[in-house]
Amino acid sequence: MLNNKLNLSPDIFTKKIESKLMRDGFGHGLLEAGEKDERIVVLTADLKESTKVNYFADKFPERFIEVGVAEQNLVTIASGMANYGKIPFVTSYSIFSPGRNWEQIRTTIGIDGYPVKIIGAQSGLNIGHYGVTHQGLEDIALTRVIPNINVIVPSDYLEAKKATLEMAKIDKPFYMRLPRIESPVYTTEKTPFKIGKANILTESKKPEVTIIATGLMVYDALLAYRELEKSGIETIVINMHTIKPLDTETIIKYARLTGAVVTIEEHQVIGGLGSAVSETLAQNFPVPIEILGVKDRFGQSGKSKELFKEYGLTKENIEKAVKKVIARKNS
Amino acid sequence: MIKKTVEELEEISKEVRQDVIKMILKAGYGHPAGSLGMVDVFVAMYYDVLNHDPKNPNWVDRDRLILSNGHICPSRYAVMAHSGYFEHKELMRLGEFGEILQGHPDKRFLPSLETTSGPLGSGLAQGSGIAYSARMDKKRFRTFVITSDGEHDEGNHWEAVMFAAKNNLSNLTMIIDRNNIQIDDFTENVMPLEPLSDKYKTFGWSVLEVDGHNIEEIINACKKARSIYENPTVIIAHTIPGYGVDFMENNPNWHAKAPNDLDAKKAIKEIRTMQGRISPYGE
Numbered sequence: 001m002l003n004n005k006l007n008l009s010p011d012i013f014t015k016k017i018e019s020k021l022m023r024d025g026f027g028h029g030l031l032e033a034g035e036k037d038e039r040i041v042v043l044t045a046d047l048k049e050s051t052k053v054n055y056f057a058d059k060f061p062e063r064f065i066e067v068g069v070a071e072q073n074l075v076t077i078a079s080g081m082a083n084y085g086k087i088p089f090v091t092s093y094s095i096f097s098p099g100r101n102w103e104q105i106r107t108t109i110g111i112d113g114y115p116v117k118i119i120g121a122q123s124g125l126n127i128g129h130y131g132v133t134h135q136g137l138e139d140i141a142l143t144r145v146i147p148n149i150n151v152i153v154p155s156d157y158l159e160a161k162k163a164t165l166e167m168a169k170i171d172k173p174f175y176m177r178l179p180r181i182e183s184p185v186y187t188t189e190k191t192p193f194k195i196g197k198a199n200i201l202t203e204s205k206k207p208e209v210t211i212i213a214t215g216l217m218v219y220d221a222l223l224a225y226r227e228l229e230k231s232g233i234e235t236i237v238i239n240m241h242t243i244k245p246l247d248t249e250t251i252i253k254y255a256r257l258t259g260a261v262v263t264i265e266e267h268q269v270i271g272g273l274g275s276a277v278s279e280t281l282a283q284n285f286p287v288p289i290e291i292l293g294v295k296d297r298f299g300q301s302g303k304s305k306e307l308f309k310e311y312g313l314t315k316e317n318i319e320k321a322v323k324k325v326i327a328r329k330n331s
Numbered sequence: 332m333i334k335k336t337v338e339e340l341e342e343i344s345k346e347v348r349q350d351v352i353k354m355i356l357k358a359g360y361g362h363p364a365g366s367l368g369m370v371d372v373f374v375a376m377y378y379d380v381l382n383h384d385p386k387n388p389n390w391v392d393r394d395r396l397i398l399s400n401g402h403i404c405p406s407r408y409a410v411m412a413h414s415g416y417f418e419h420k421e422l423m424r425l426g427e428f429g430e431i432l433q434g435h436p437d438k439r440f441l442p443s444l445e446t447t448s449g450p451l452g453s454g455l456a457q458g459s460g461i462a463y464s465a466r467m468d469k470k471r472f473r474t475f476v477i478t479s480d481g482e483h484d485e486g487n488h489w490e491a492v493m494f495a496a497k498n499n500l501s502n503l504t505m506i507i508d509r510n511n512i513q514i515d516d517f518t519e520n521v522m523p524l525e526p527l528s529d530k531y532k533t534f535g536w537s538v539l540e541v542d543g544h545n546i547e548e549i550i551n552a553c554k555k556a557r558s559i560y561e562n563p564t565v566i567i568a569h570t571i572p573g574y575g576v577d578f579m580e581n582n583p584n585w586h587a588k589a590p591n592d593l594d595a596k597k598a599i600k601e602i603r604t605m606q607g608r609i610s611p612y613g614e
Contacts, residue, residue: 041464041467062467063467065463067490067494068490068493068494070490070493070494072452072453072456072486072487072490073456073487073490073491073494076453076456076457076460076487076491077456077457077459077460077463077491077494078460079446079453079456079457079460080456080457080458080459080460080461080462080463080464081460081461081463081464082460083445083446083457083460083461084460084461084464084465085464086464086467088460103450104450104453104487107447107448107449107450107453108446108447108453108457111437111438111439111447112438112439112446112447
C-alpha cells in the first residue's frame with residue numbers, strides 16, 4: 001500500500017490526477033525564492049520562456065540577466081557573481097548546460113563550491129520530436145562526477161518547486177534536471193521533501209523487490225507497483241529525487257529487506273542512478289540489480305511514448321525487470 | 332601604503348624576476364616566459380594601482396584582480412609575497428604537496444586569491460560577473476582581469492567580451508599580456524589575433540596600449556581606465572616573454588619549460604645586470 005505518511009495525492013491512480021510541468025514548478029519556486037532572498041539572480045542562455053524563468057524576469061527585471069546563446073559564459077559569469085556574493089540560478093537545456101560547459105562548471109563552480117544552481121531543462125528522451133541532438137541523457141553522470149555538486153532530479157511539479165526553494169537556501173552548487181513534458185502531480189503540498197533523503201512511496205509486510213526510480217520514471221514505477229501487487233508481487237517504490245548526496249542508508253536498508261533491486265531512469269545506464277545505486281550496494285550489501293535506462297544508445301525523434309517503449313522505459317519494462325530480478329535472487 | 336617611486340618599483344621588479352627563476356628552478360615546473368613578462372604589470376598593480384589591503388585580503392570593497400591565465404602565477408605569487416600577503420619563504424614551496432602556492436592558483440589553499448584559475452578563457456567572464464554584481468549593489472571597487480593573448484583562441488573569452496560591452500561594464504578593466512607566444516608557437520602562427528586593438532574597438536571596448544615593461548605607463552593607463560565611464564576598457568600590454576633574460580626573451584620554447592641549474596644561474600645574473608643598475612655577483 002501507499003505510504004500514508006507521505007500524504008500523496010488522493011487522485012494518484014485515478015483519471016482525475018492533474019498533469020503539470022516540472023519546469024513550471026521550478027519557475028514558480030524560483031519566483032518565491034526570489035521574493036525571499038534579494039541575493040538571488042537569474043541568468044539564461046536565450047531560453048527564458050522555455051526554462052520558465054520568465055516569471056522571475058517579469059517580477060525582478062533588475063535581477064535577470066540574458067547572456068545569449070553562450071552556455072560557457074552562462075556559468076562563468078554566474079561563477080563571478082557567486083564569488084561576489086550573489087546566488088545565481090542559470091538555465092539552459094541539459095545537453096548544453098552541463099553538456100557544453102562542463103569544464104567551466106568543474107573549474108569555476110565545483111572546485112571552490114560556489115552556490116550556483118544549474119538548471120538543465122528539456123532533459124531526457126521525453127522531448128521527443130527534437131531528436132537526438134537535444135536529448136540530454138548524460139547530464140546526471142556529468143554532474144555527479146564533480147566533487148561538491150549536488151544533483152537533484154524531481155519527479156513532479158510540486159517536488160520541482162520544493163527542490164528549487166530548498167536549494168536556494170543551501171550555500172552549495174546544485175544541478176537540477178527537468179523534463180519537457182507534463183507529468184502527473186502525484187504528491188501534495190504536504191508531502192515531505194528533504195534534499196538527500198529519499199521518499200519511500202510504498203509499504204509492504206513482505207516486499208520482494210525494491211524499485212528505485214527518479215524523475216519522470218517515478219510515476220511509472222508506481223503504476224508498475226500496482227500491477228505487480230495485483231499479481232501478488234509486493235514491492236517497495238523509492239523516489240530517489242537526490243542523486244547526490246545519495247541516500248545510501250535507505251538504499252542499503254531496503255536492499256537488505258528485499259534482497260533485490262530494480263533501478264529506472266530516463267538517462268544512460270552508464271553513470272546515472274543505476275550506477276550510483278550499484279556503487280553503493282556493491283560495496284555494502286551486494287544484491288541482484290536490474291538497471292533500466294538508455295543502454296548506451298543515442299535517442300531519435302518520436303512521441304515520448306514511442307521513445308519510452310523503444311528504449312525500455314515503461315511500466316511493462318519495470319514489471320519484467322522485477323520478475324527477472326526475483327528469479328535471479330531465488331536462483 | 333605609501334606609494335613607491337617608479338625607480339623603486341623597477342628595483343622590486345628585478346627582485347621578483349630573480350624569485351620567479353628560483354621558484355621555477357626549485358619546482359622543476361612552470362611557465363618562465365609569461366611569468367617574467369608580466370612581473371612589471373603585477374608590481375604596478377600591487378604597489379600602486381589596486382586599492383587593497385594585504386592584511387585584510389577579503390575586505391569587501393577591495394579592487395579585484397582576476398588572473399585568467401593562471402599558469403603565470405609564479406610572478407603573481409612573488410609580487411604578493413613582496414607586498415605582504417604571506418611570507419617570502421613560501422615562494423620556494425611552489426607546487427609542493429599541502430602548500431599554499433599550488434601549481435595553478437587554487438583559492439582553497441590561498442583564500443586571498445580572487446579565483447581558482449588555469450583553464451583558459453573563463454577569467455574575463457568571471458570578472459564580468461563580479462563587475463556586474465558590484466554595479467547592481469552600487470559598489471565603487473574596480474575589477475581587473477589579466478588575460479593572455481593565447482587564450483583569445485577560446486570562445487568563452489569572446490562571449491565575455493560581448494557580455495561586458497553589452498552591459499557597459501565600465502567598472503571592468505582587462506589587461507592583456509600581449510607577448511605573442513603560446514605553447515606551440517607564436518600566436519600569429521597558431522591563430523592570428525591581429526588586428527587585436529581594432530577587434531576590441533569594434534566589439535565596443537575602449538582600448539589603451541602600453542609598453543608592458545614601463546611601470547609608469549601601466550599605472551597611468553589603469554588610472555585612465557578608471558575615468559572611462561562609457562564602456563569596459565582593455566589595456567593591451569605589449570610585453571616581452573622571458574623579459575630580463577636574453578636567452579628566454581621572445582622564445583616560445585620557454586613558454587612552459589623550467590630552466591636547469593646552469594640556465595637559472597645565467598638567467599639570474601642577466602636580471603641583476605638589467606639596465607646596468609646592479610653589478611653582477613662574482614664579477
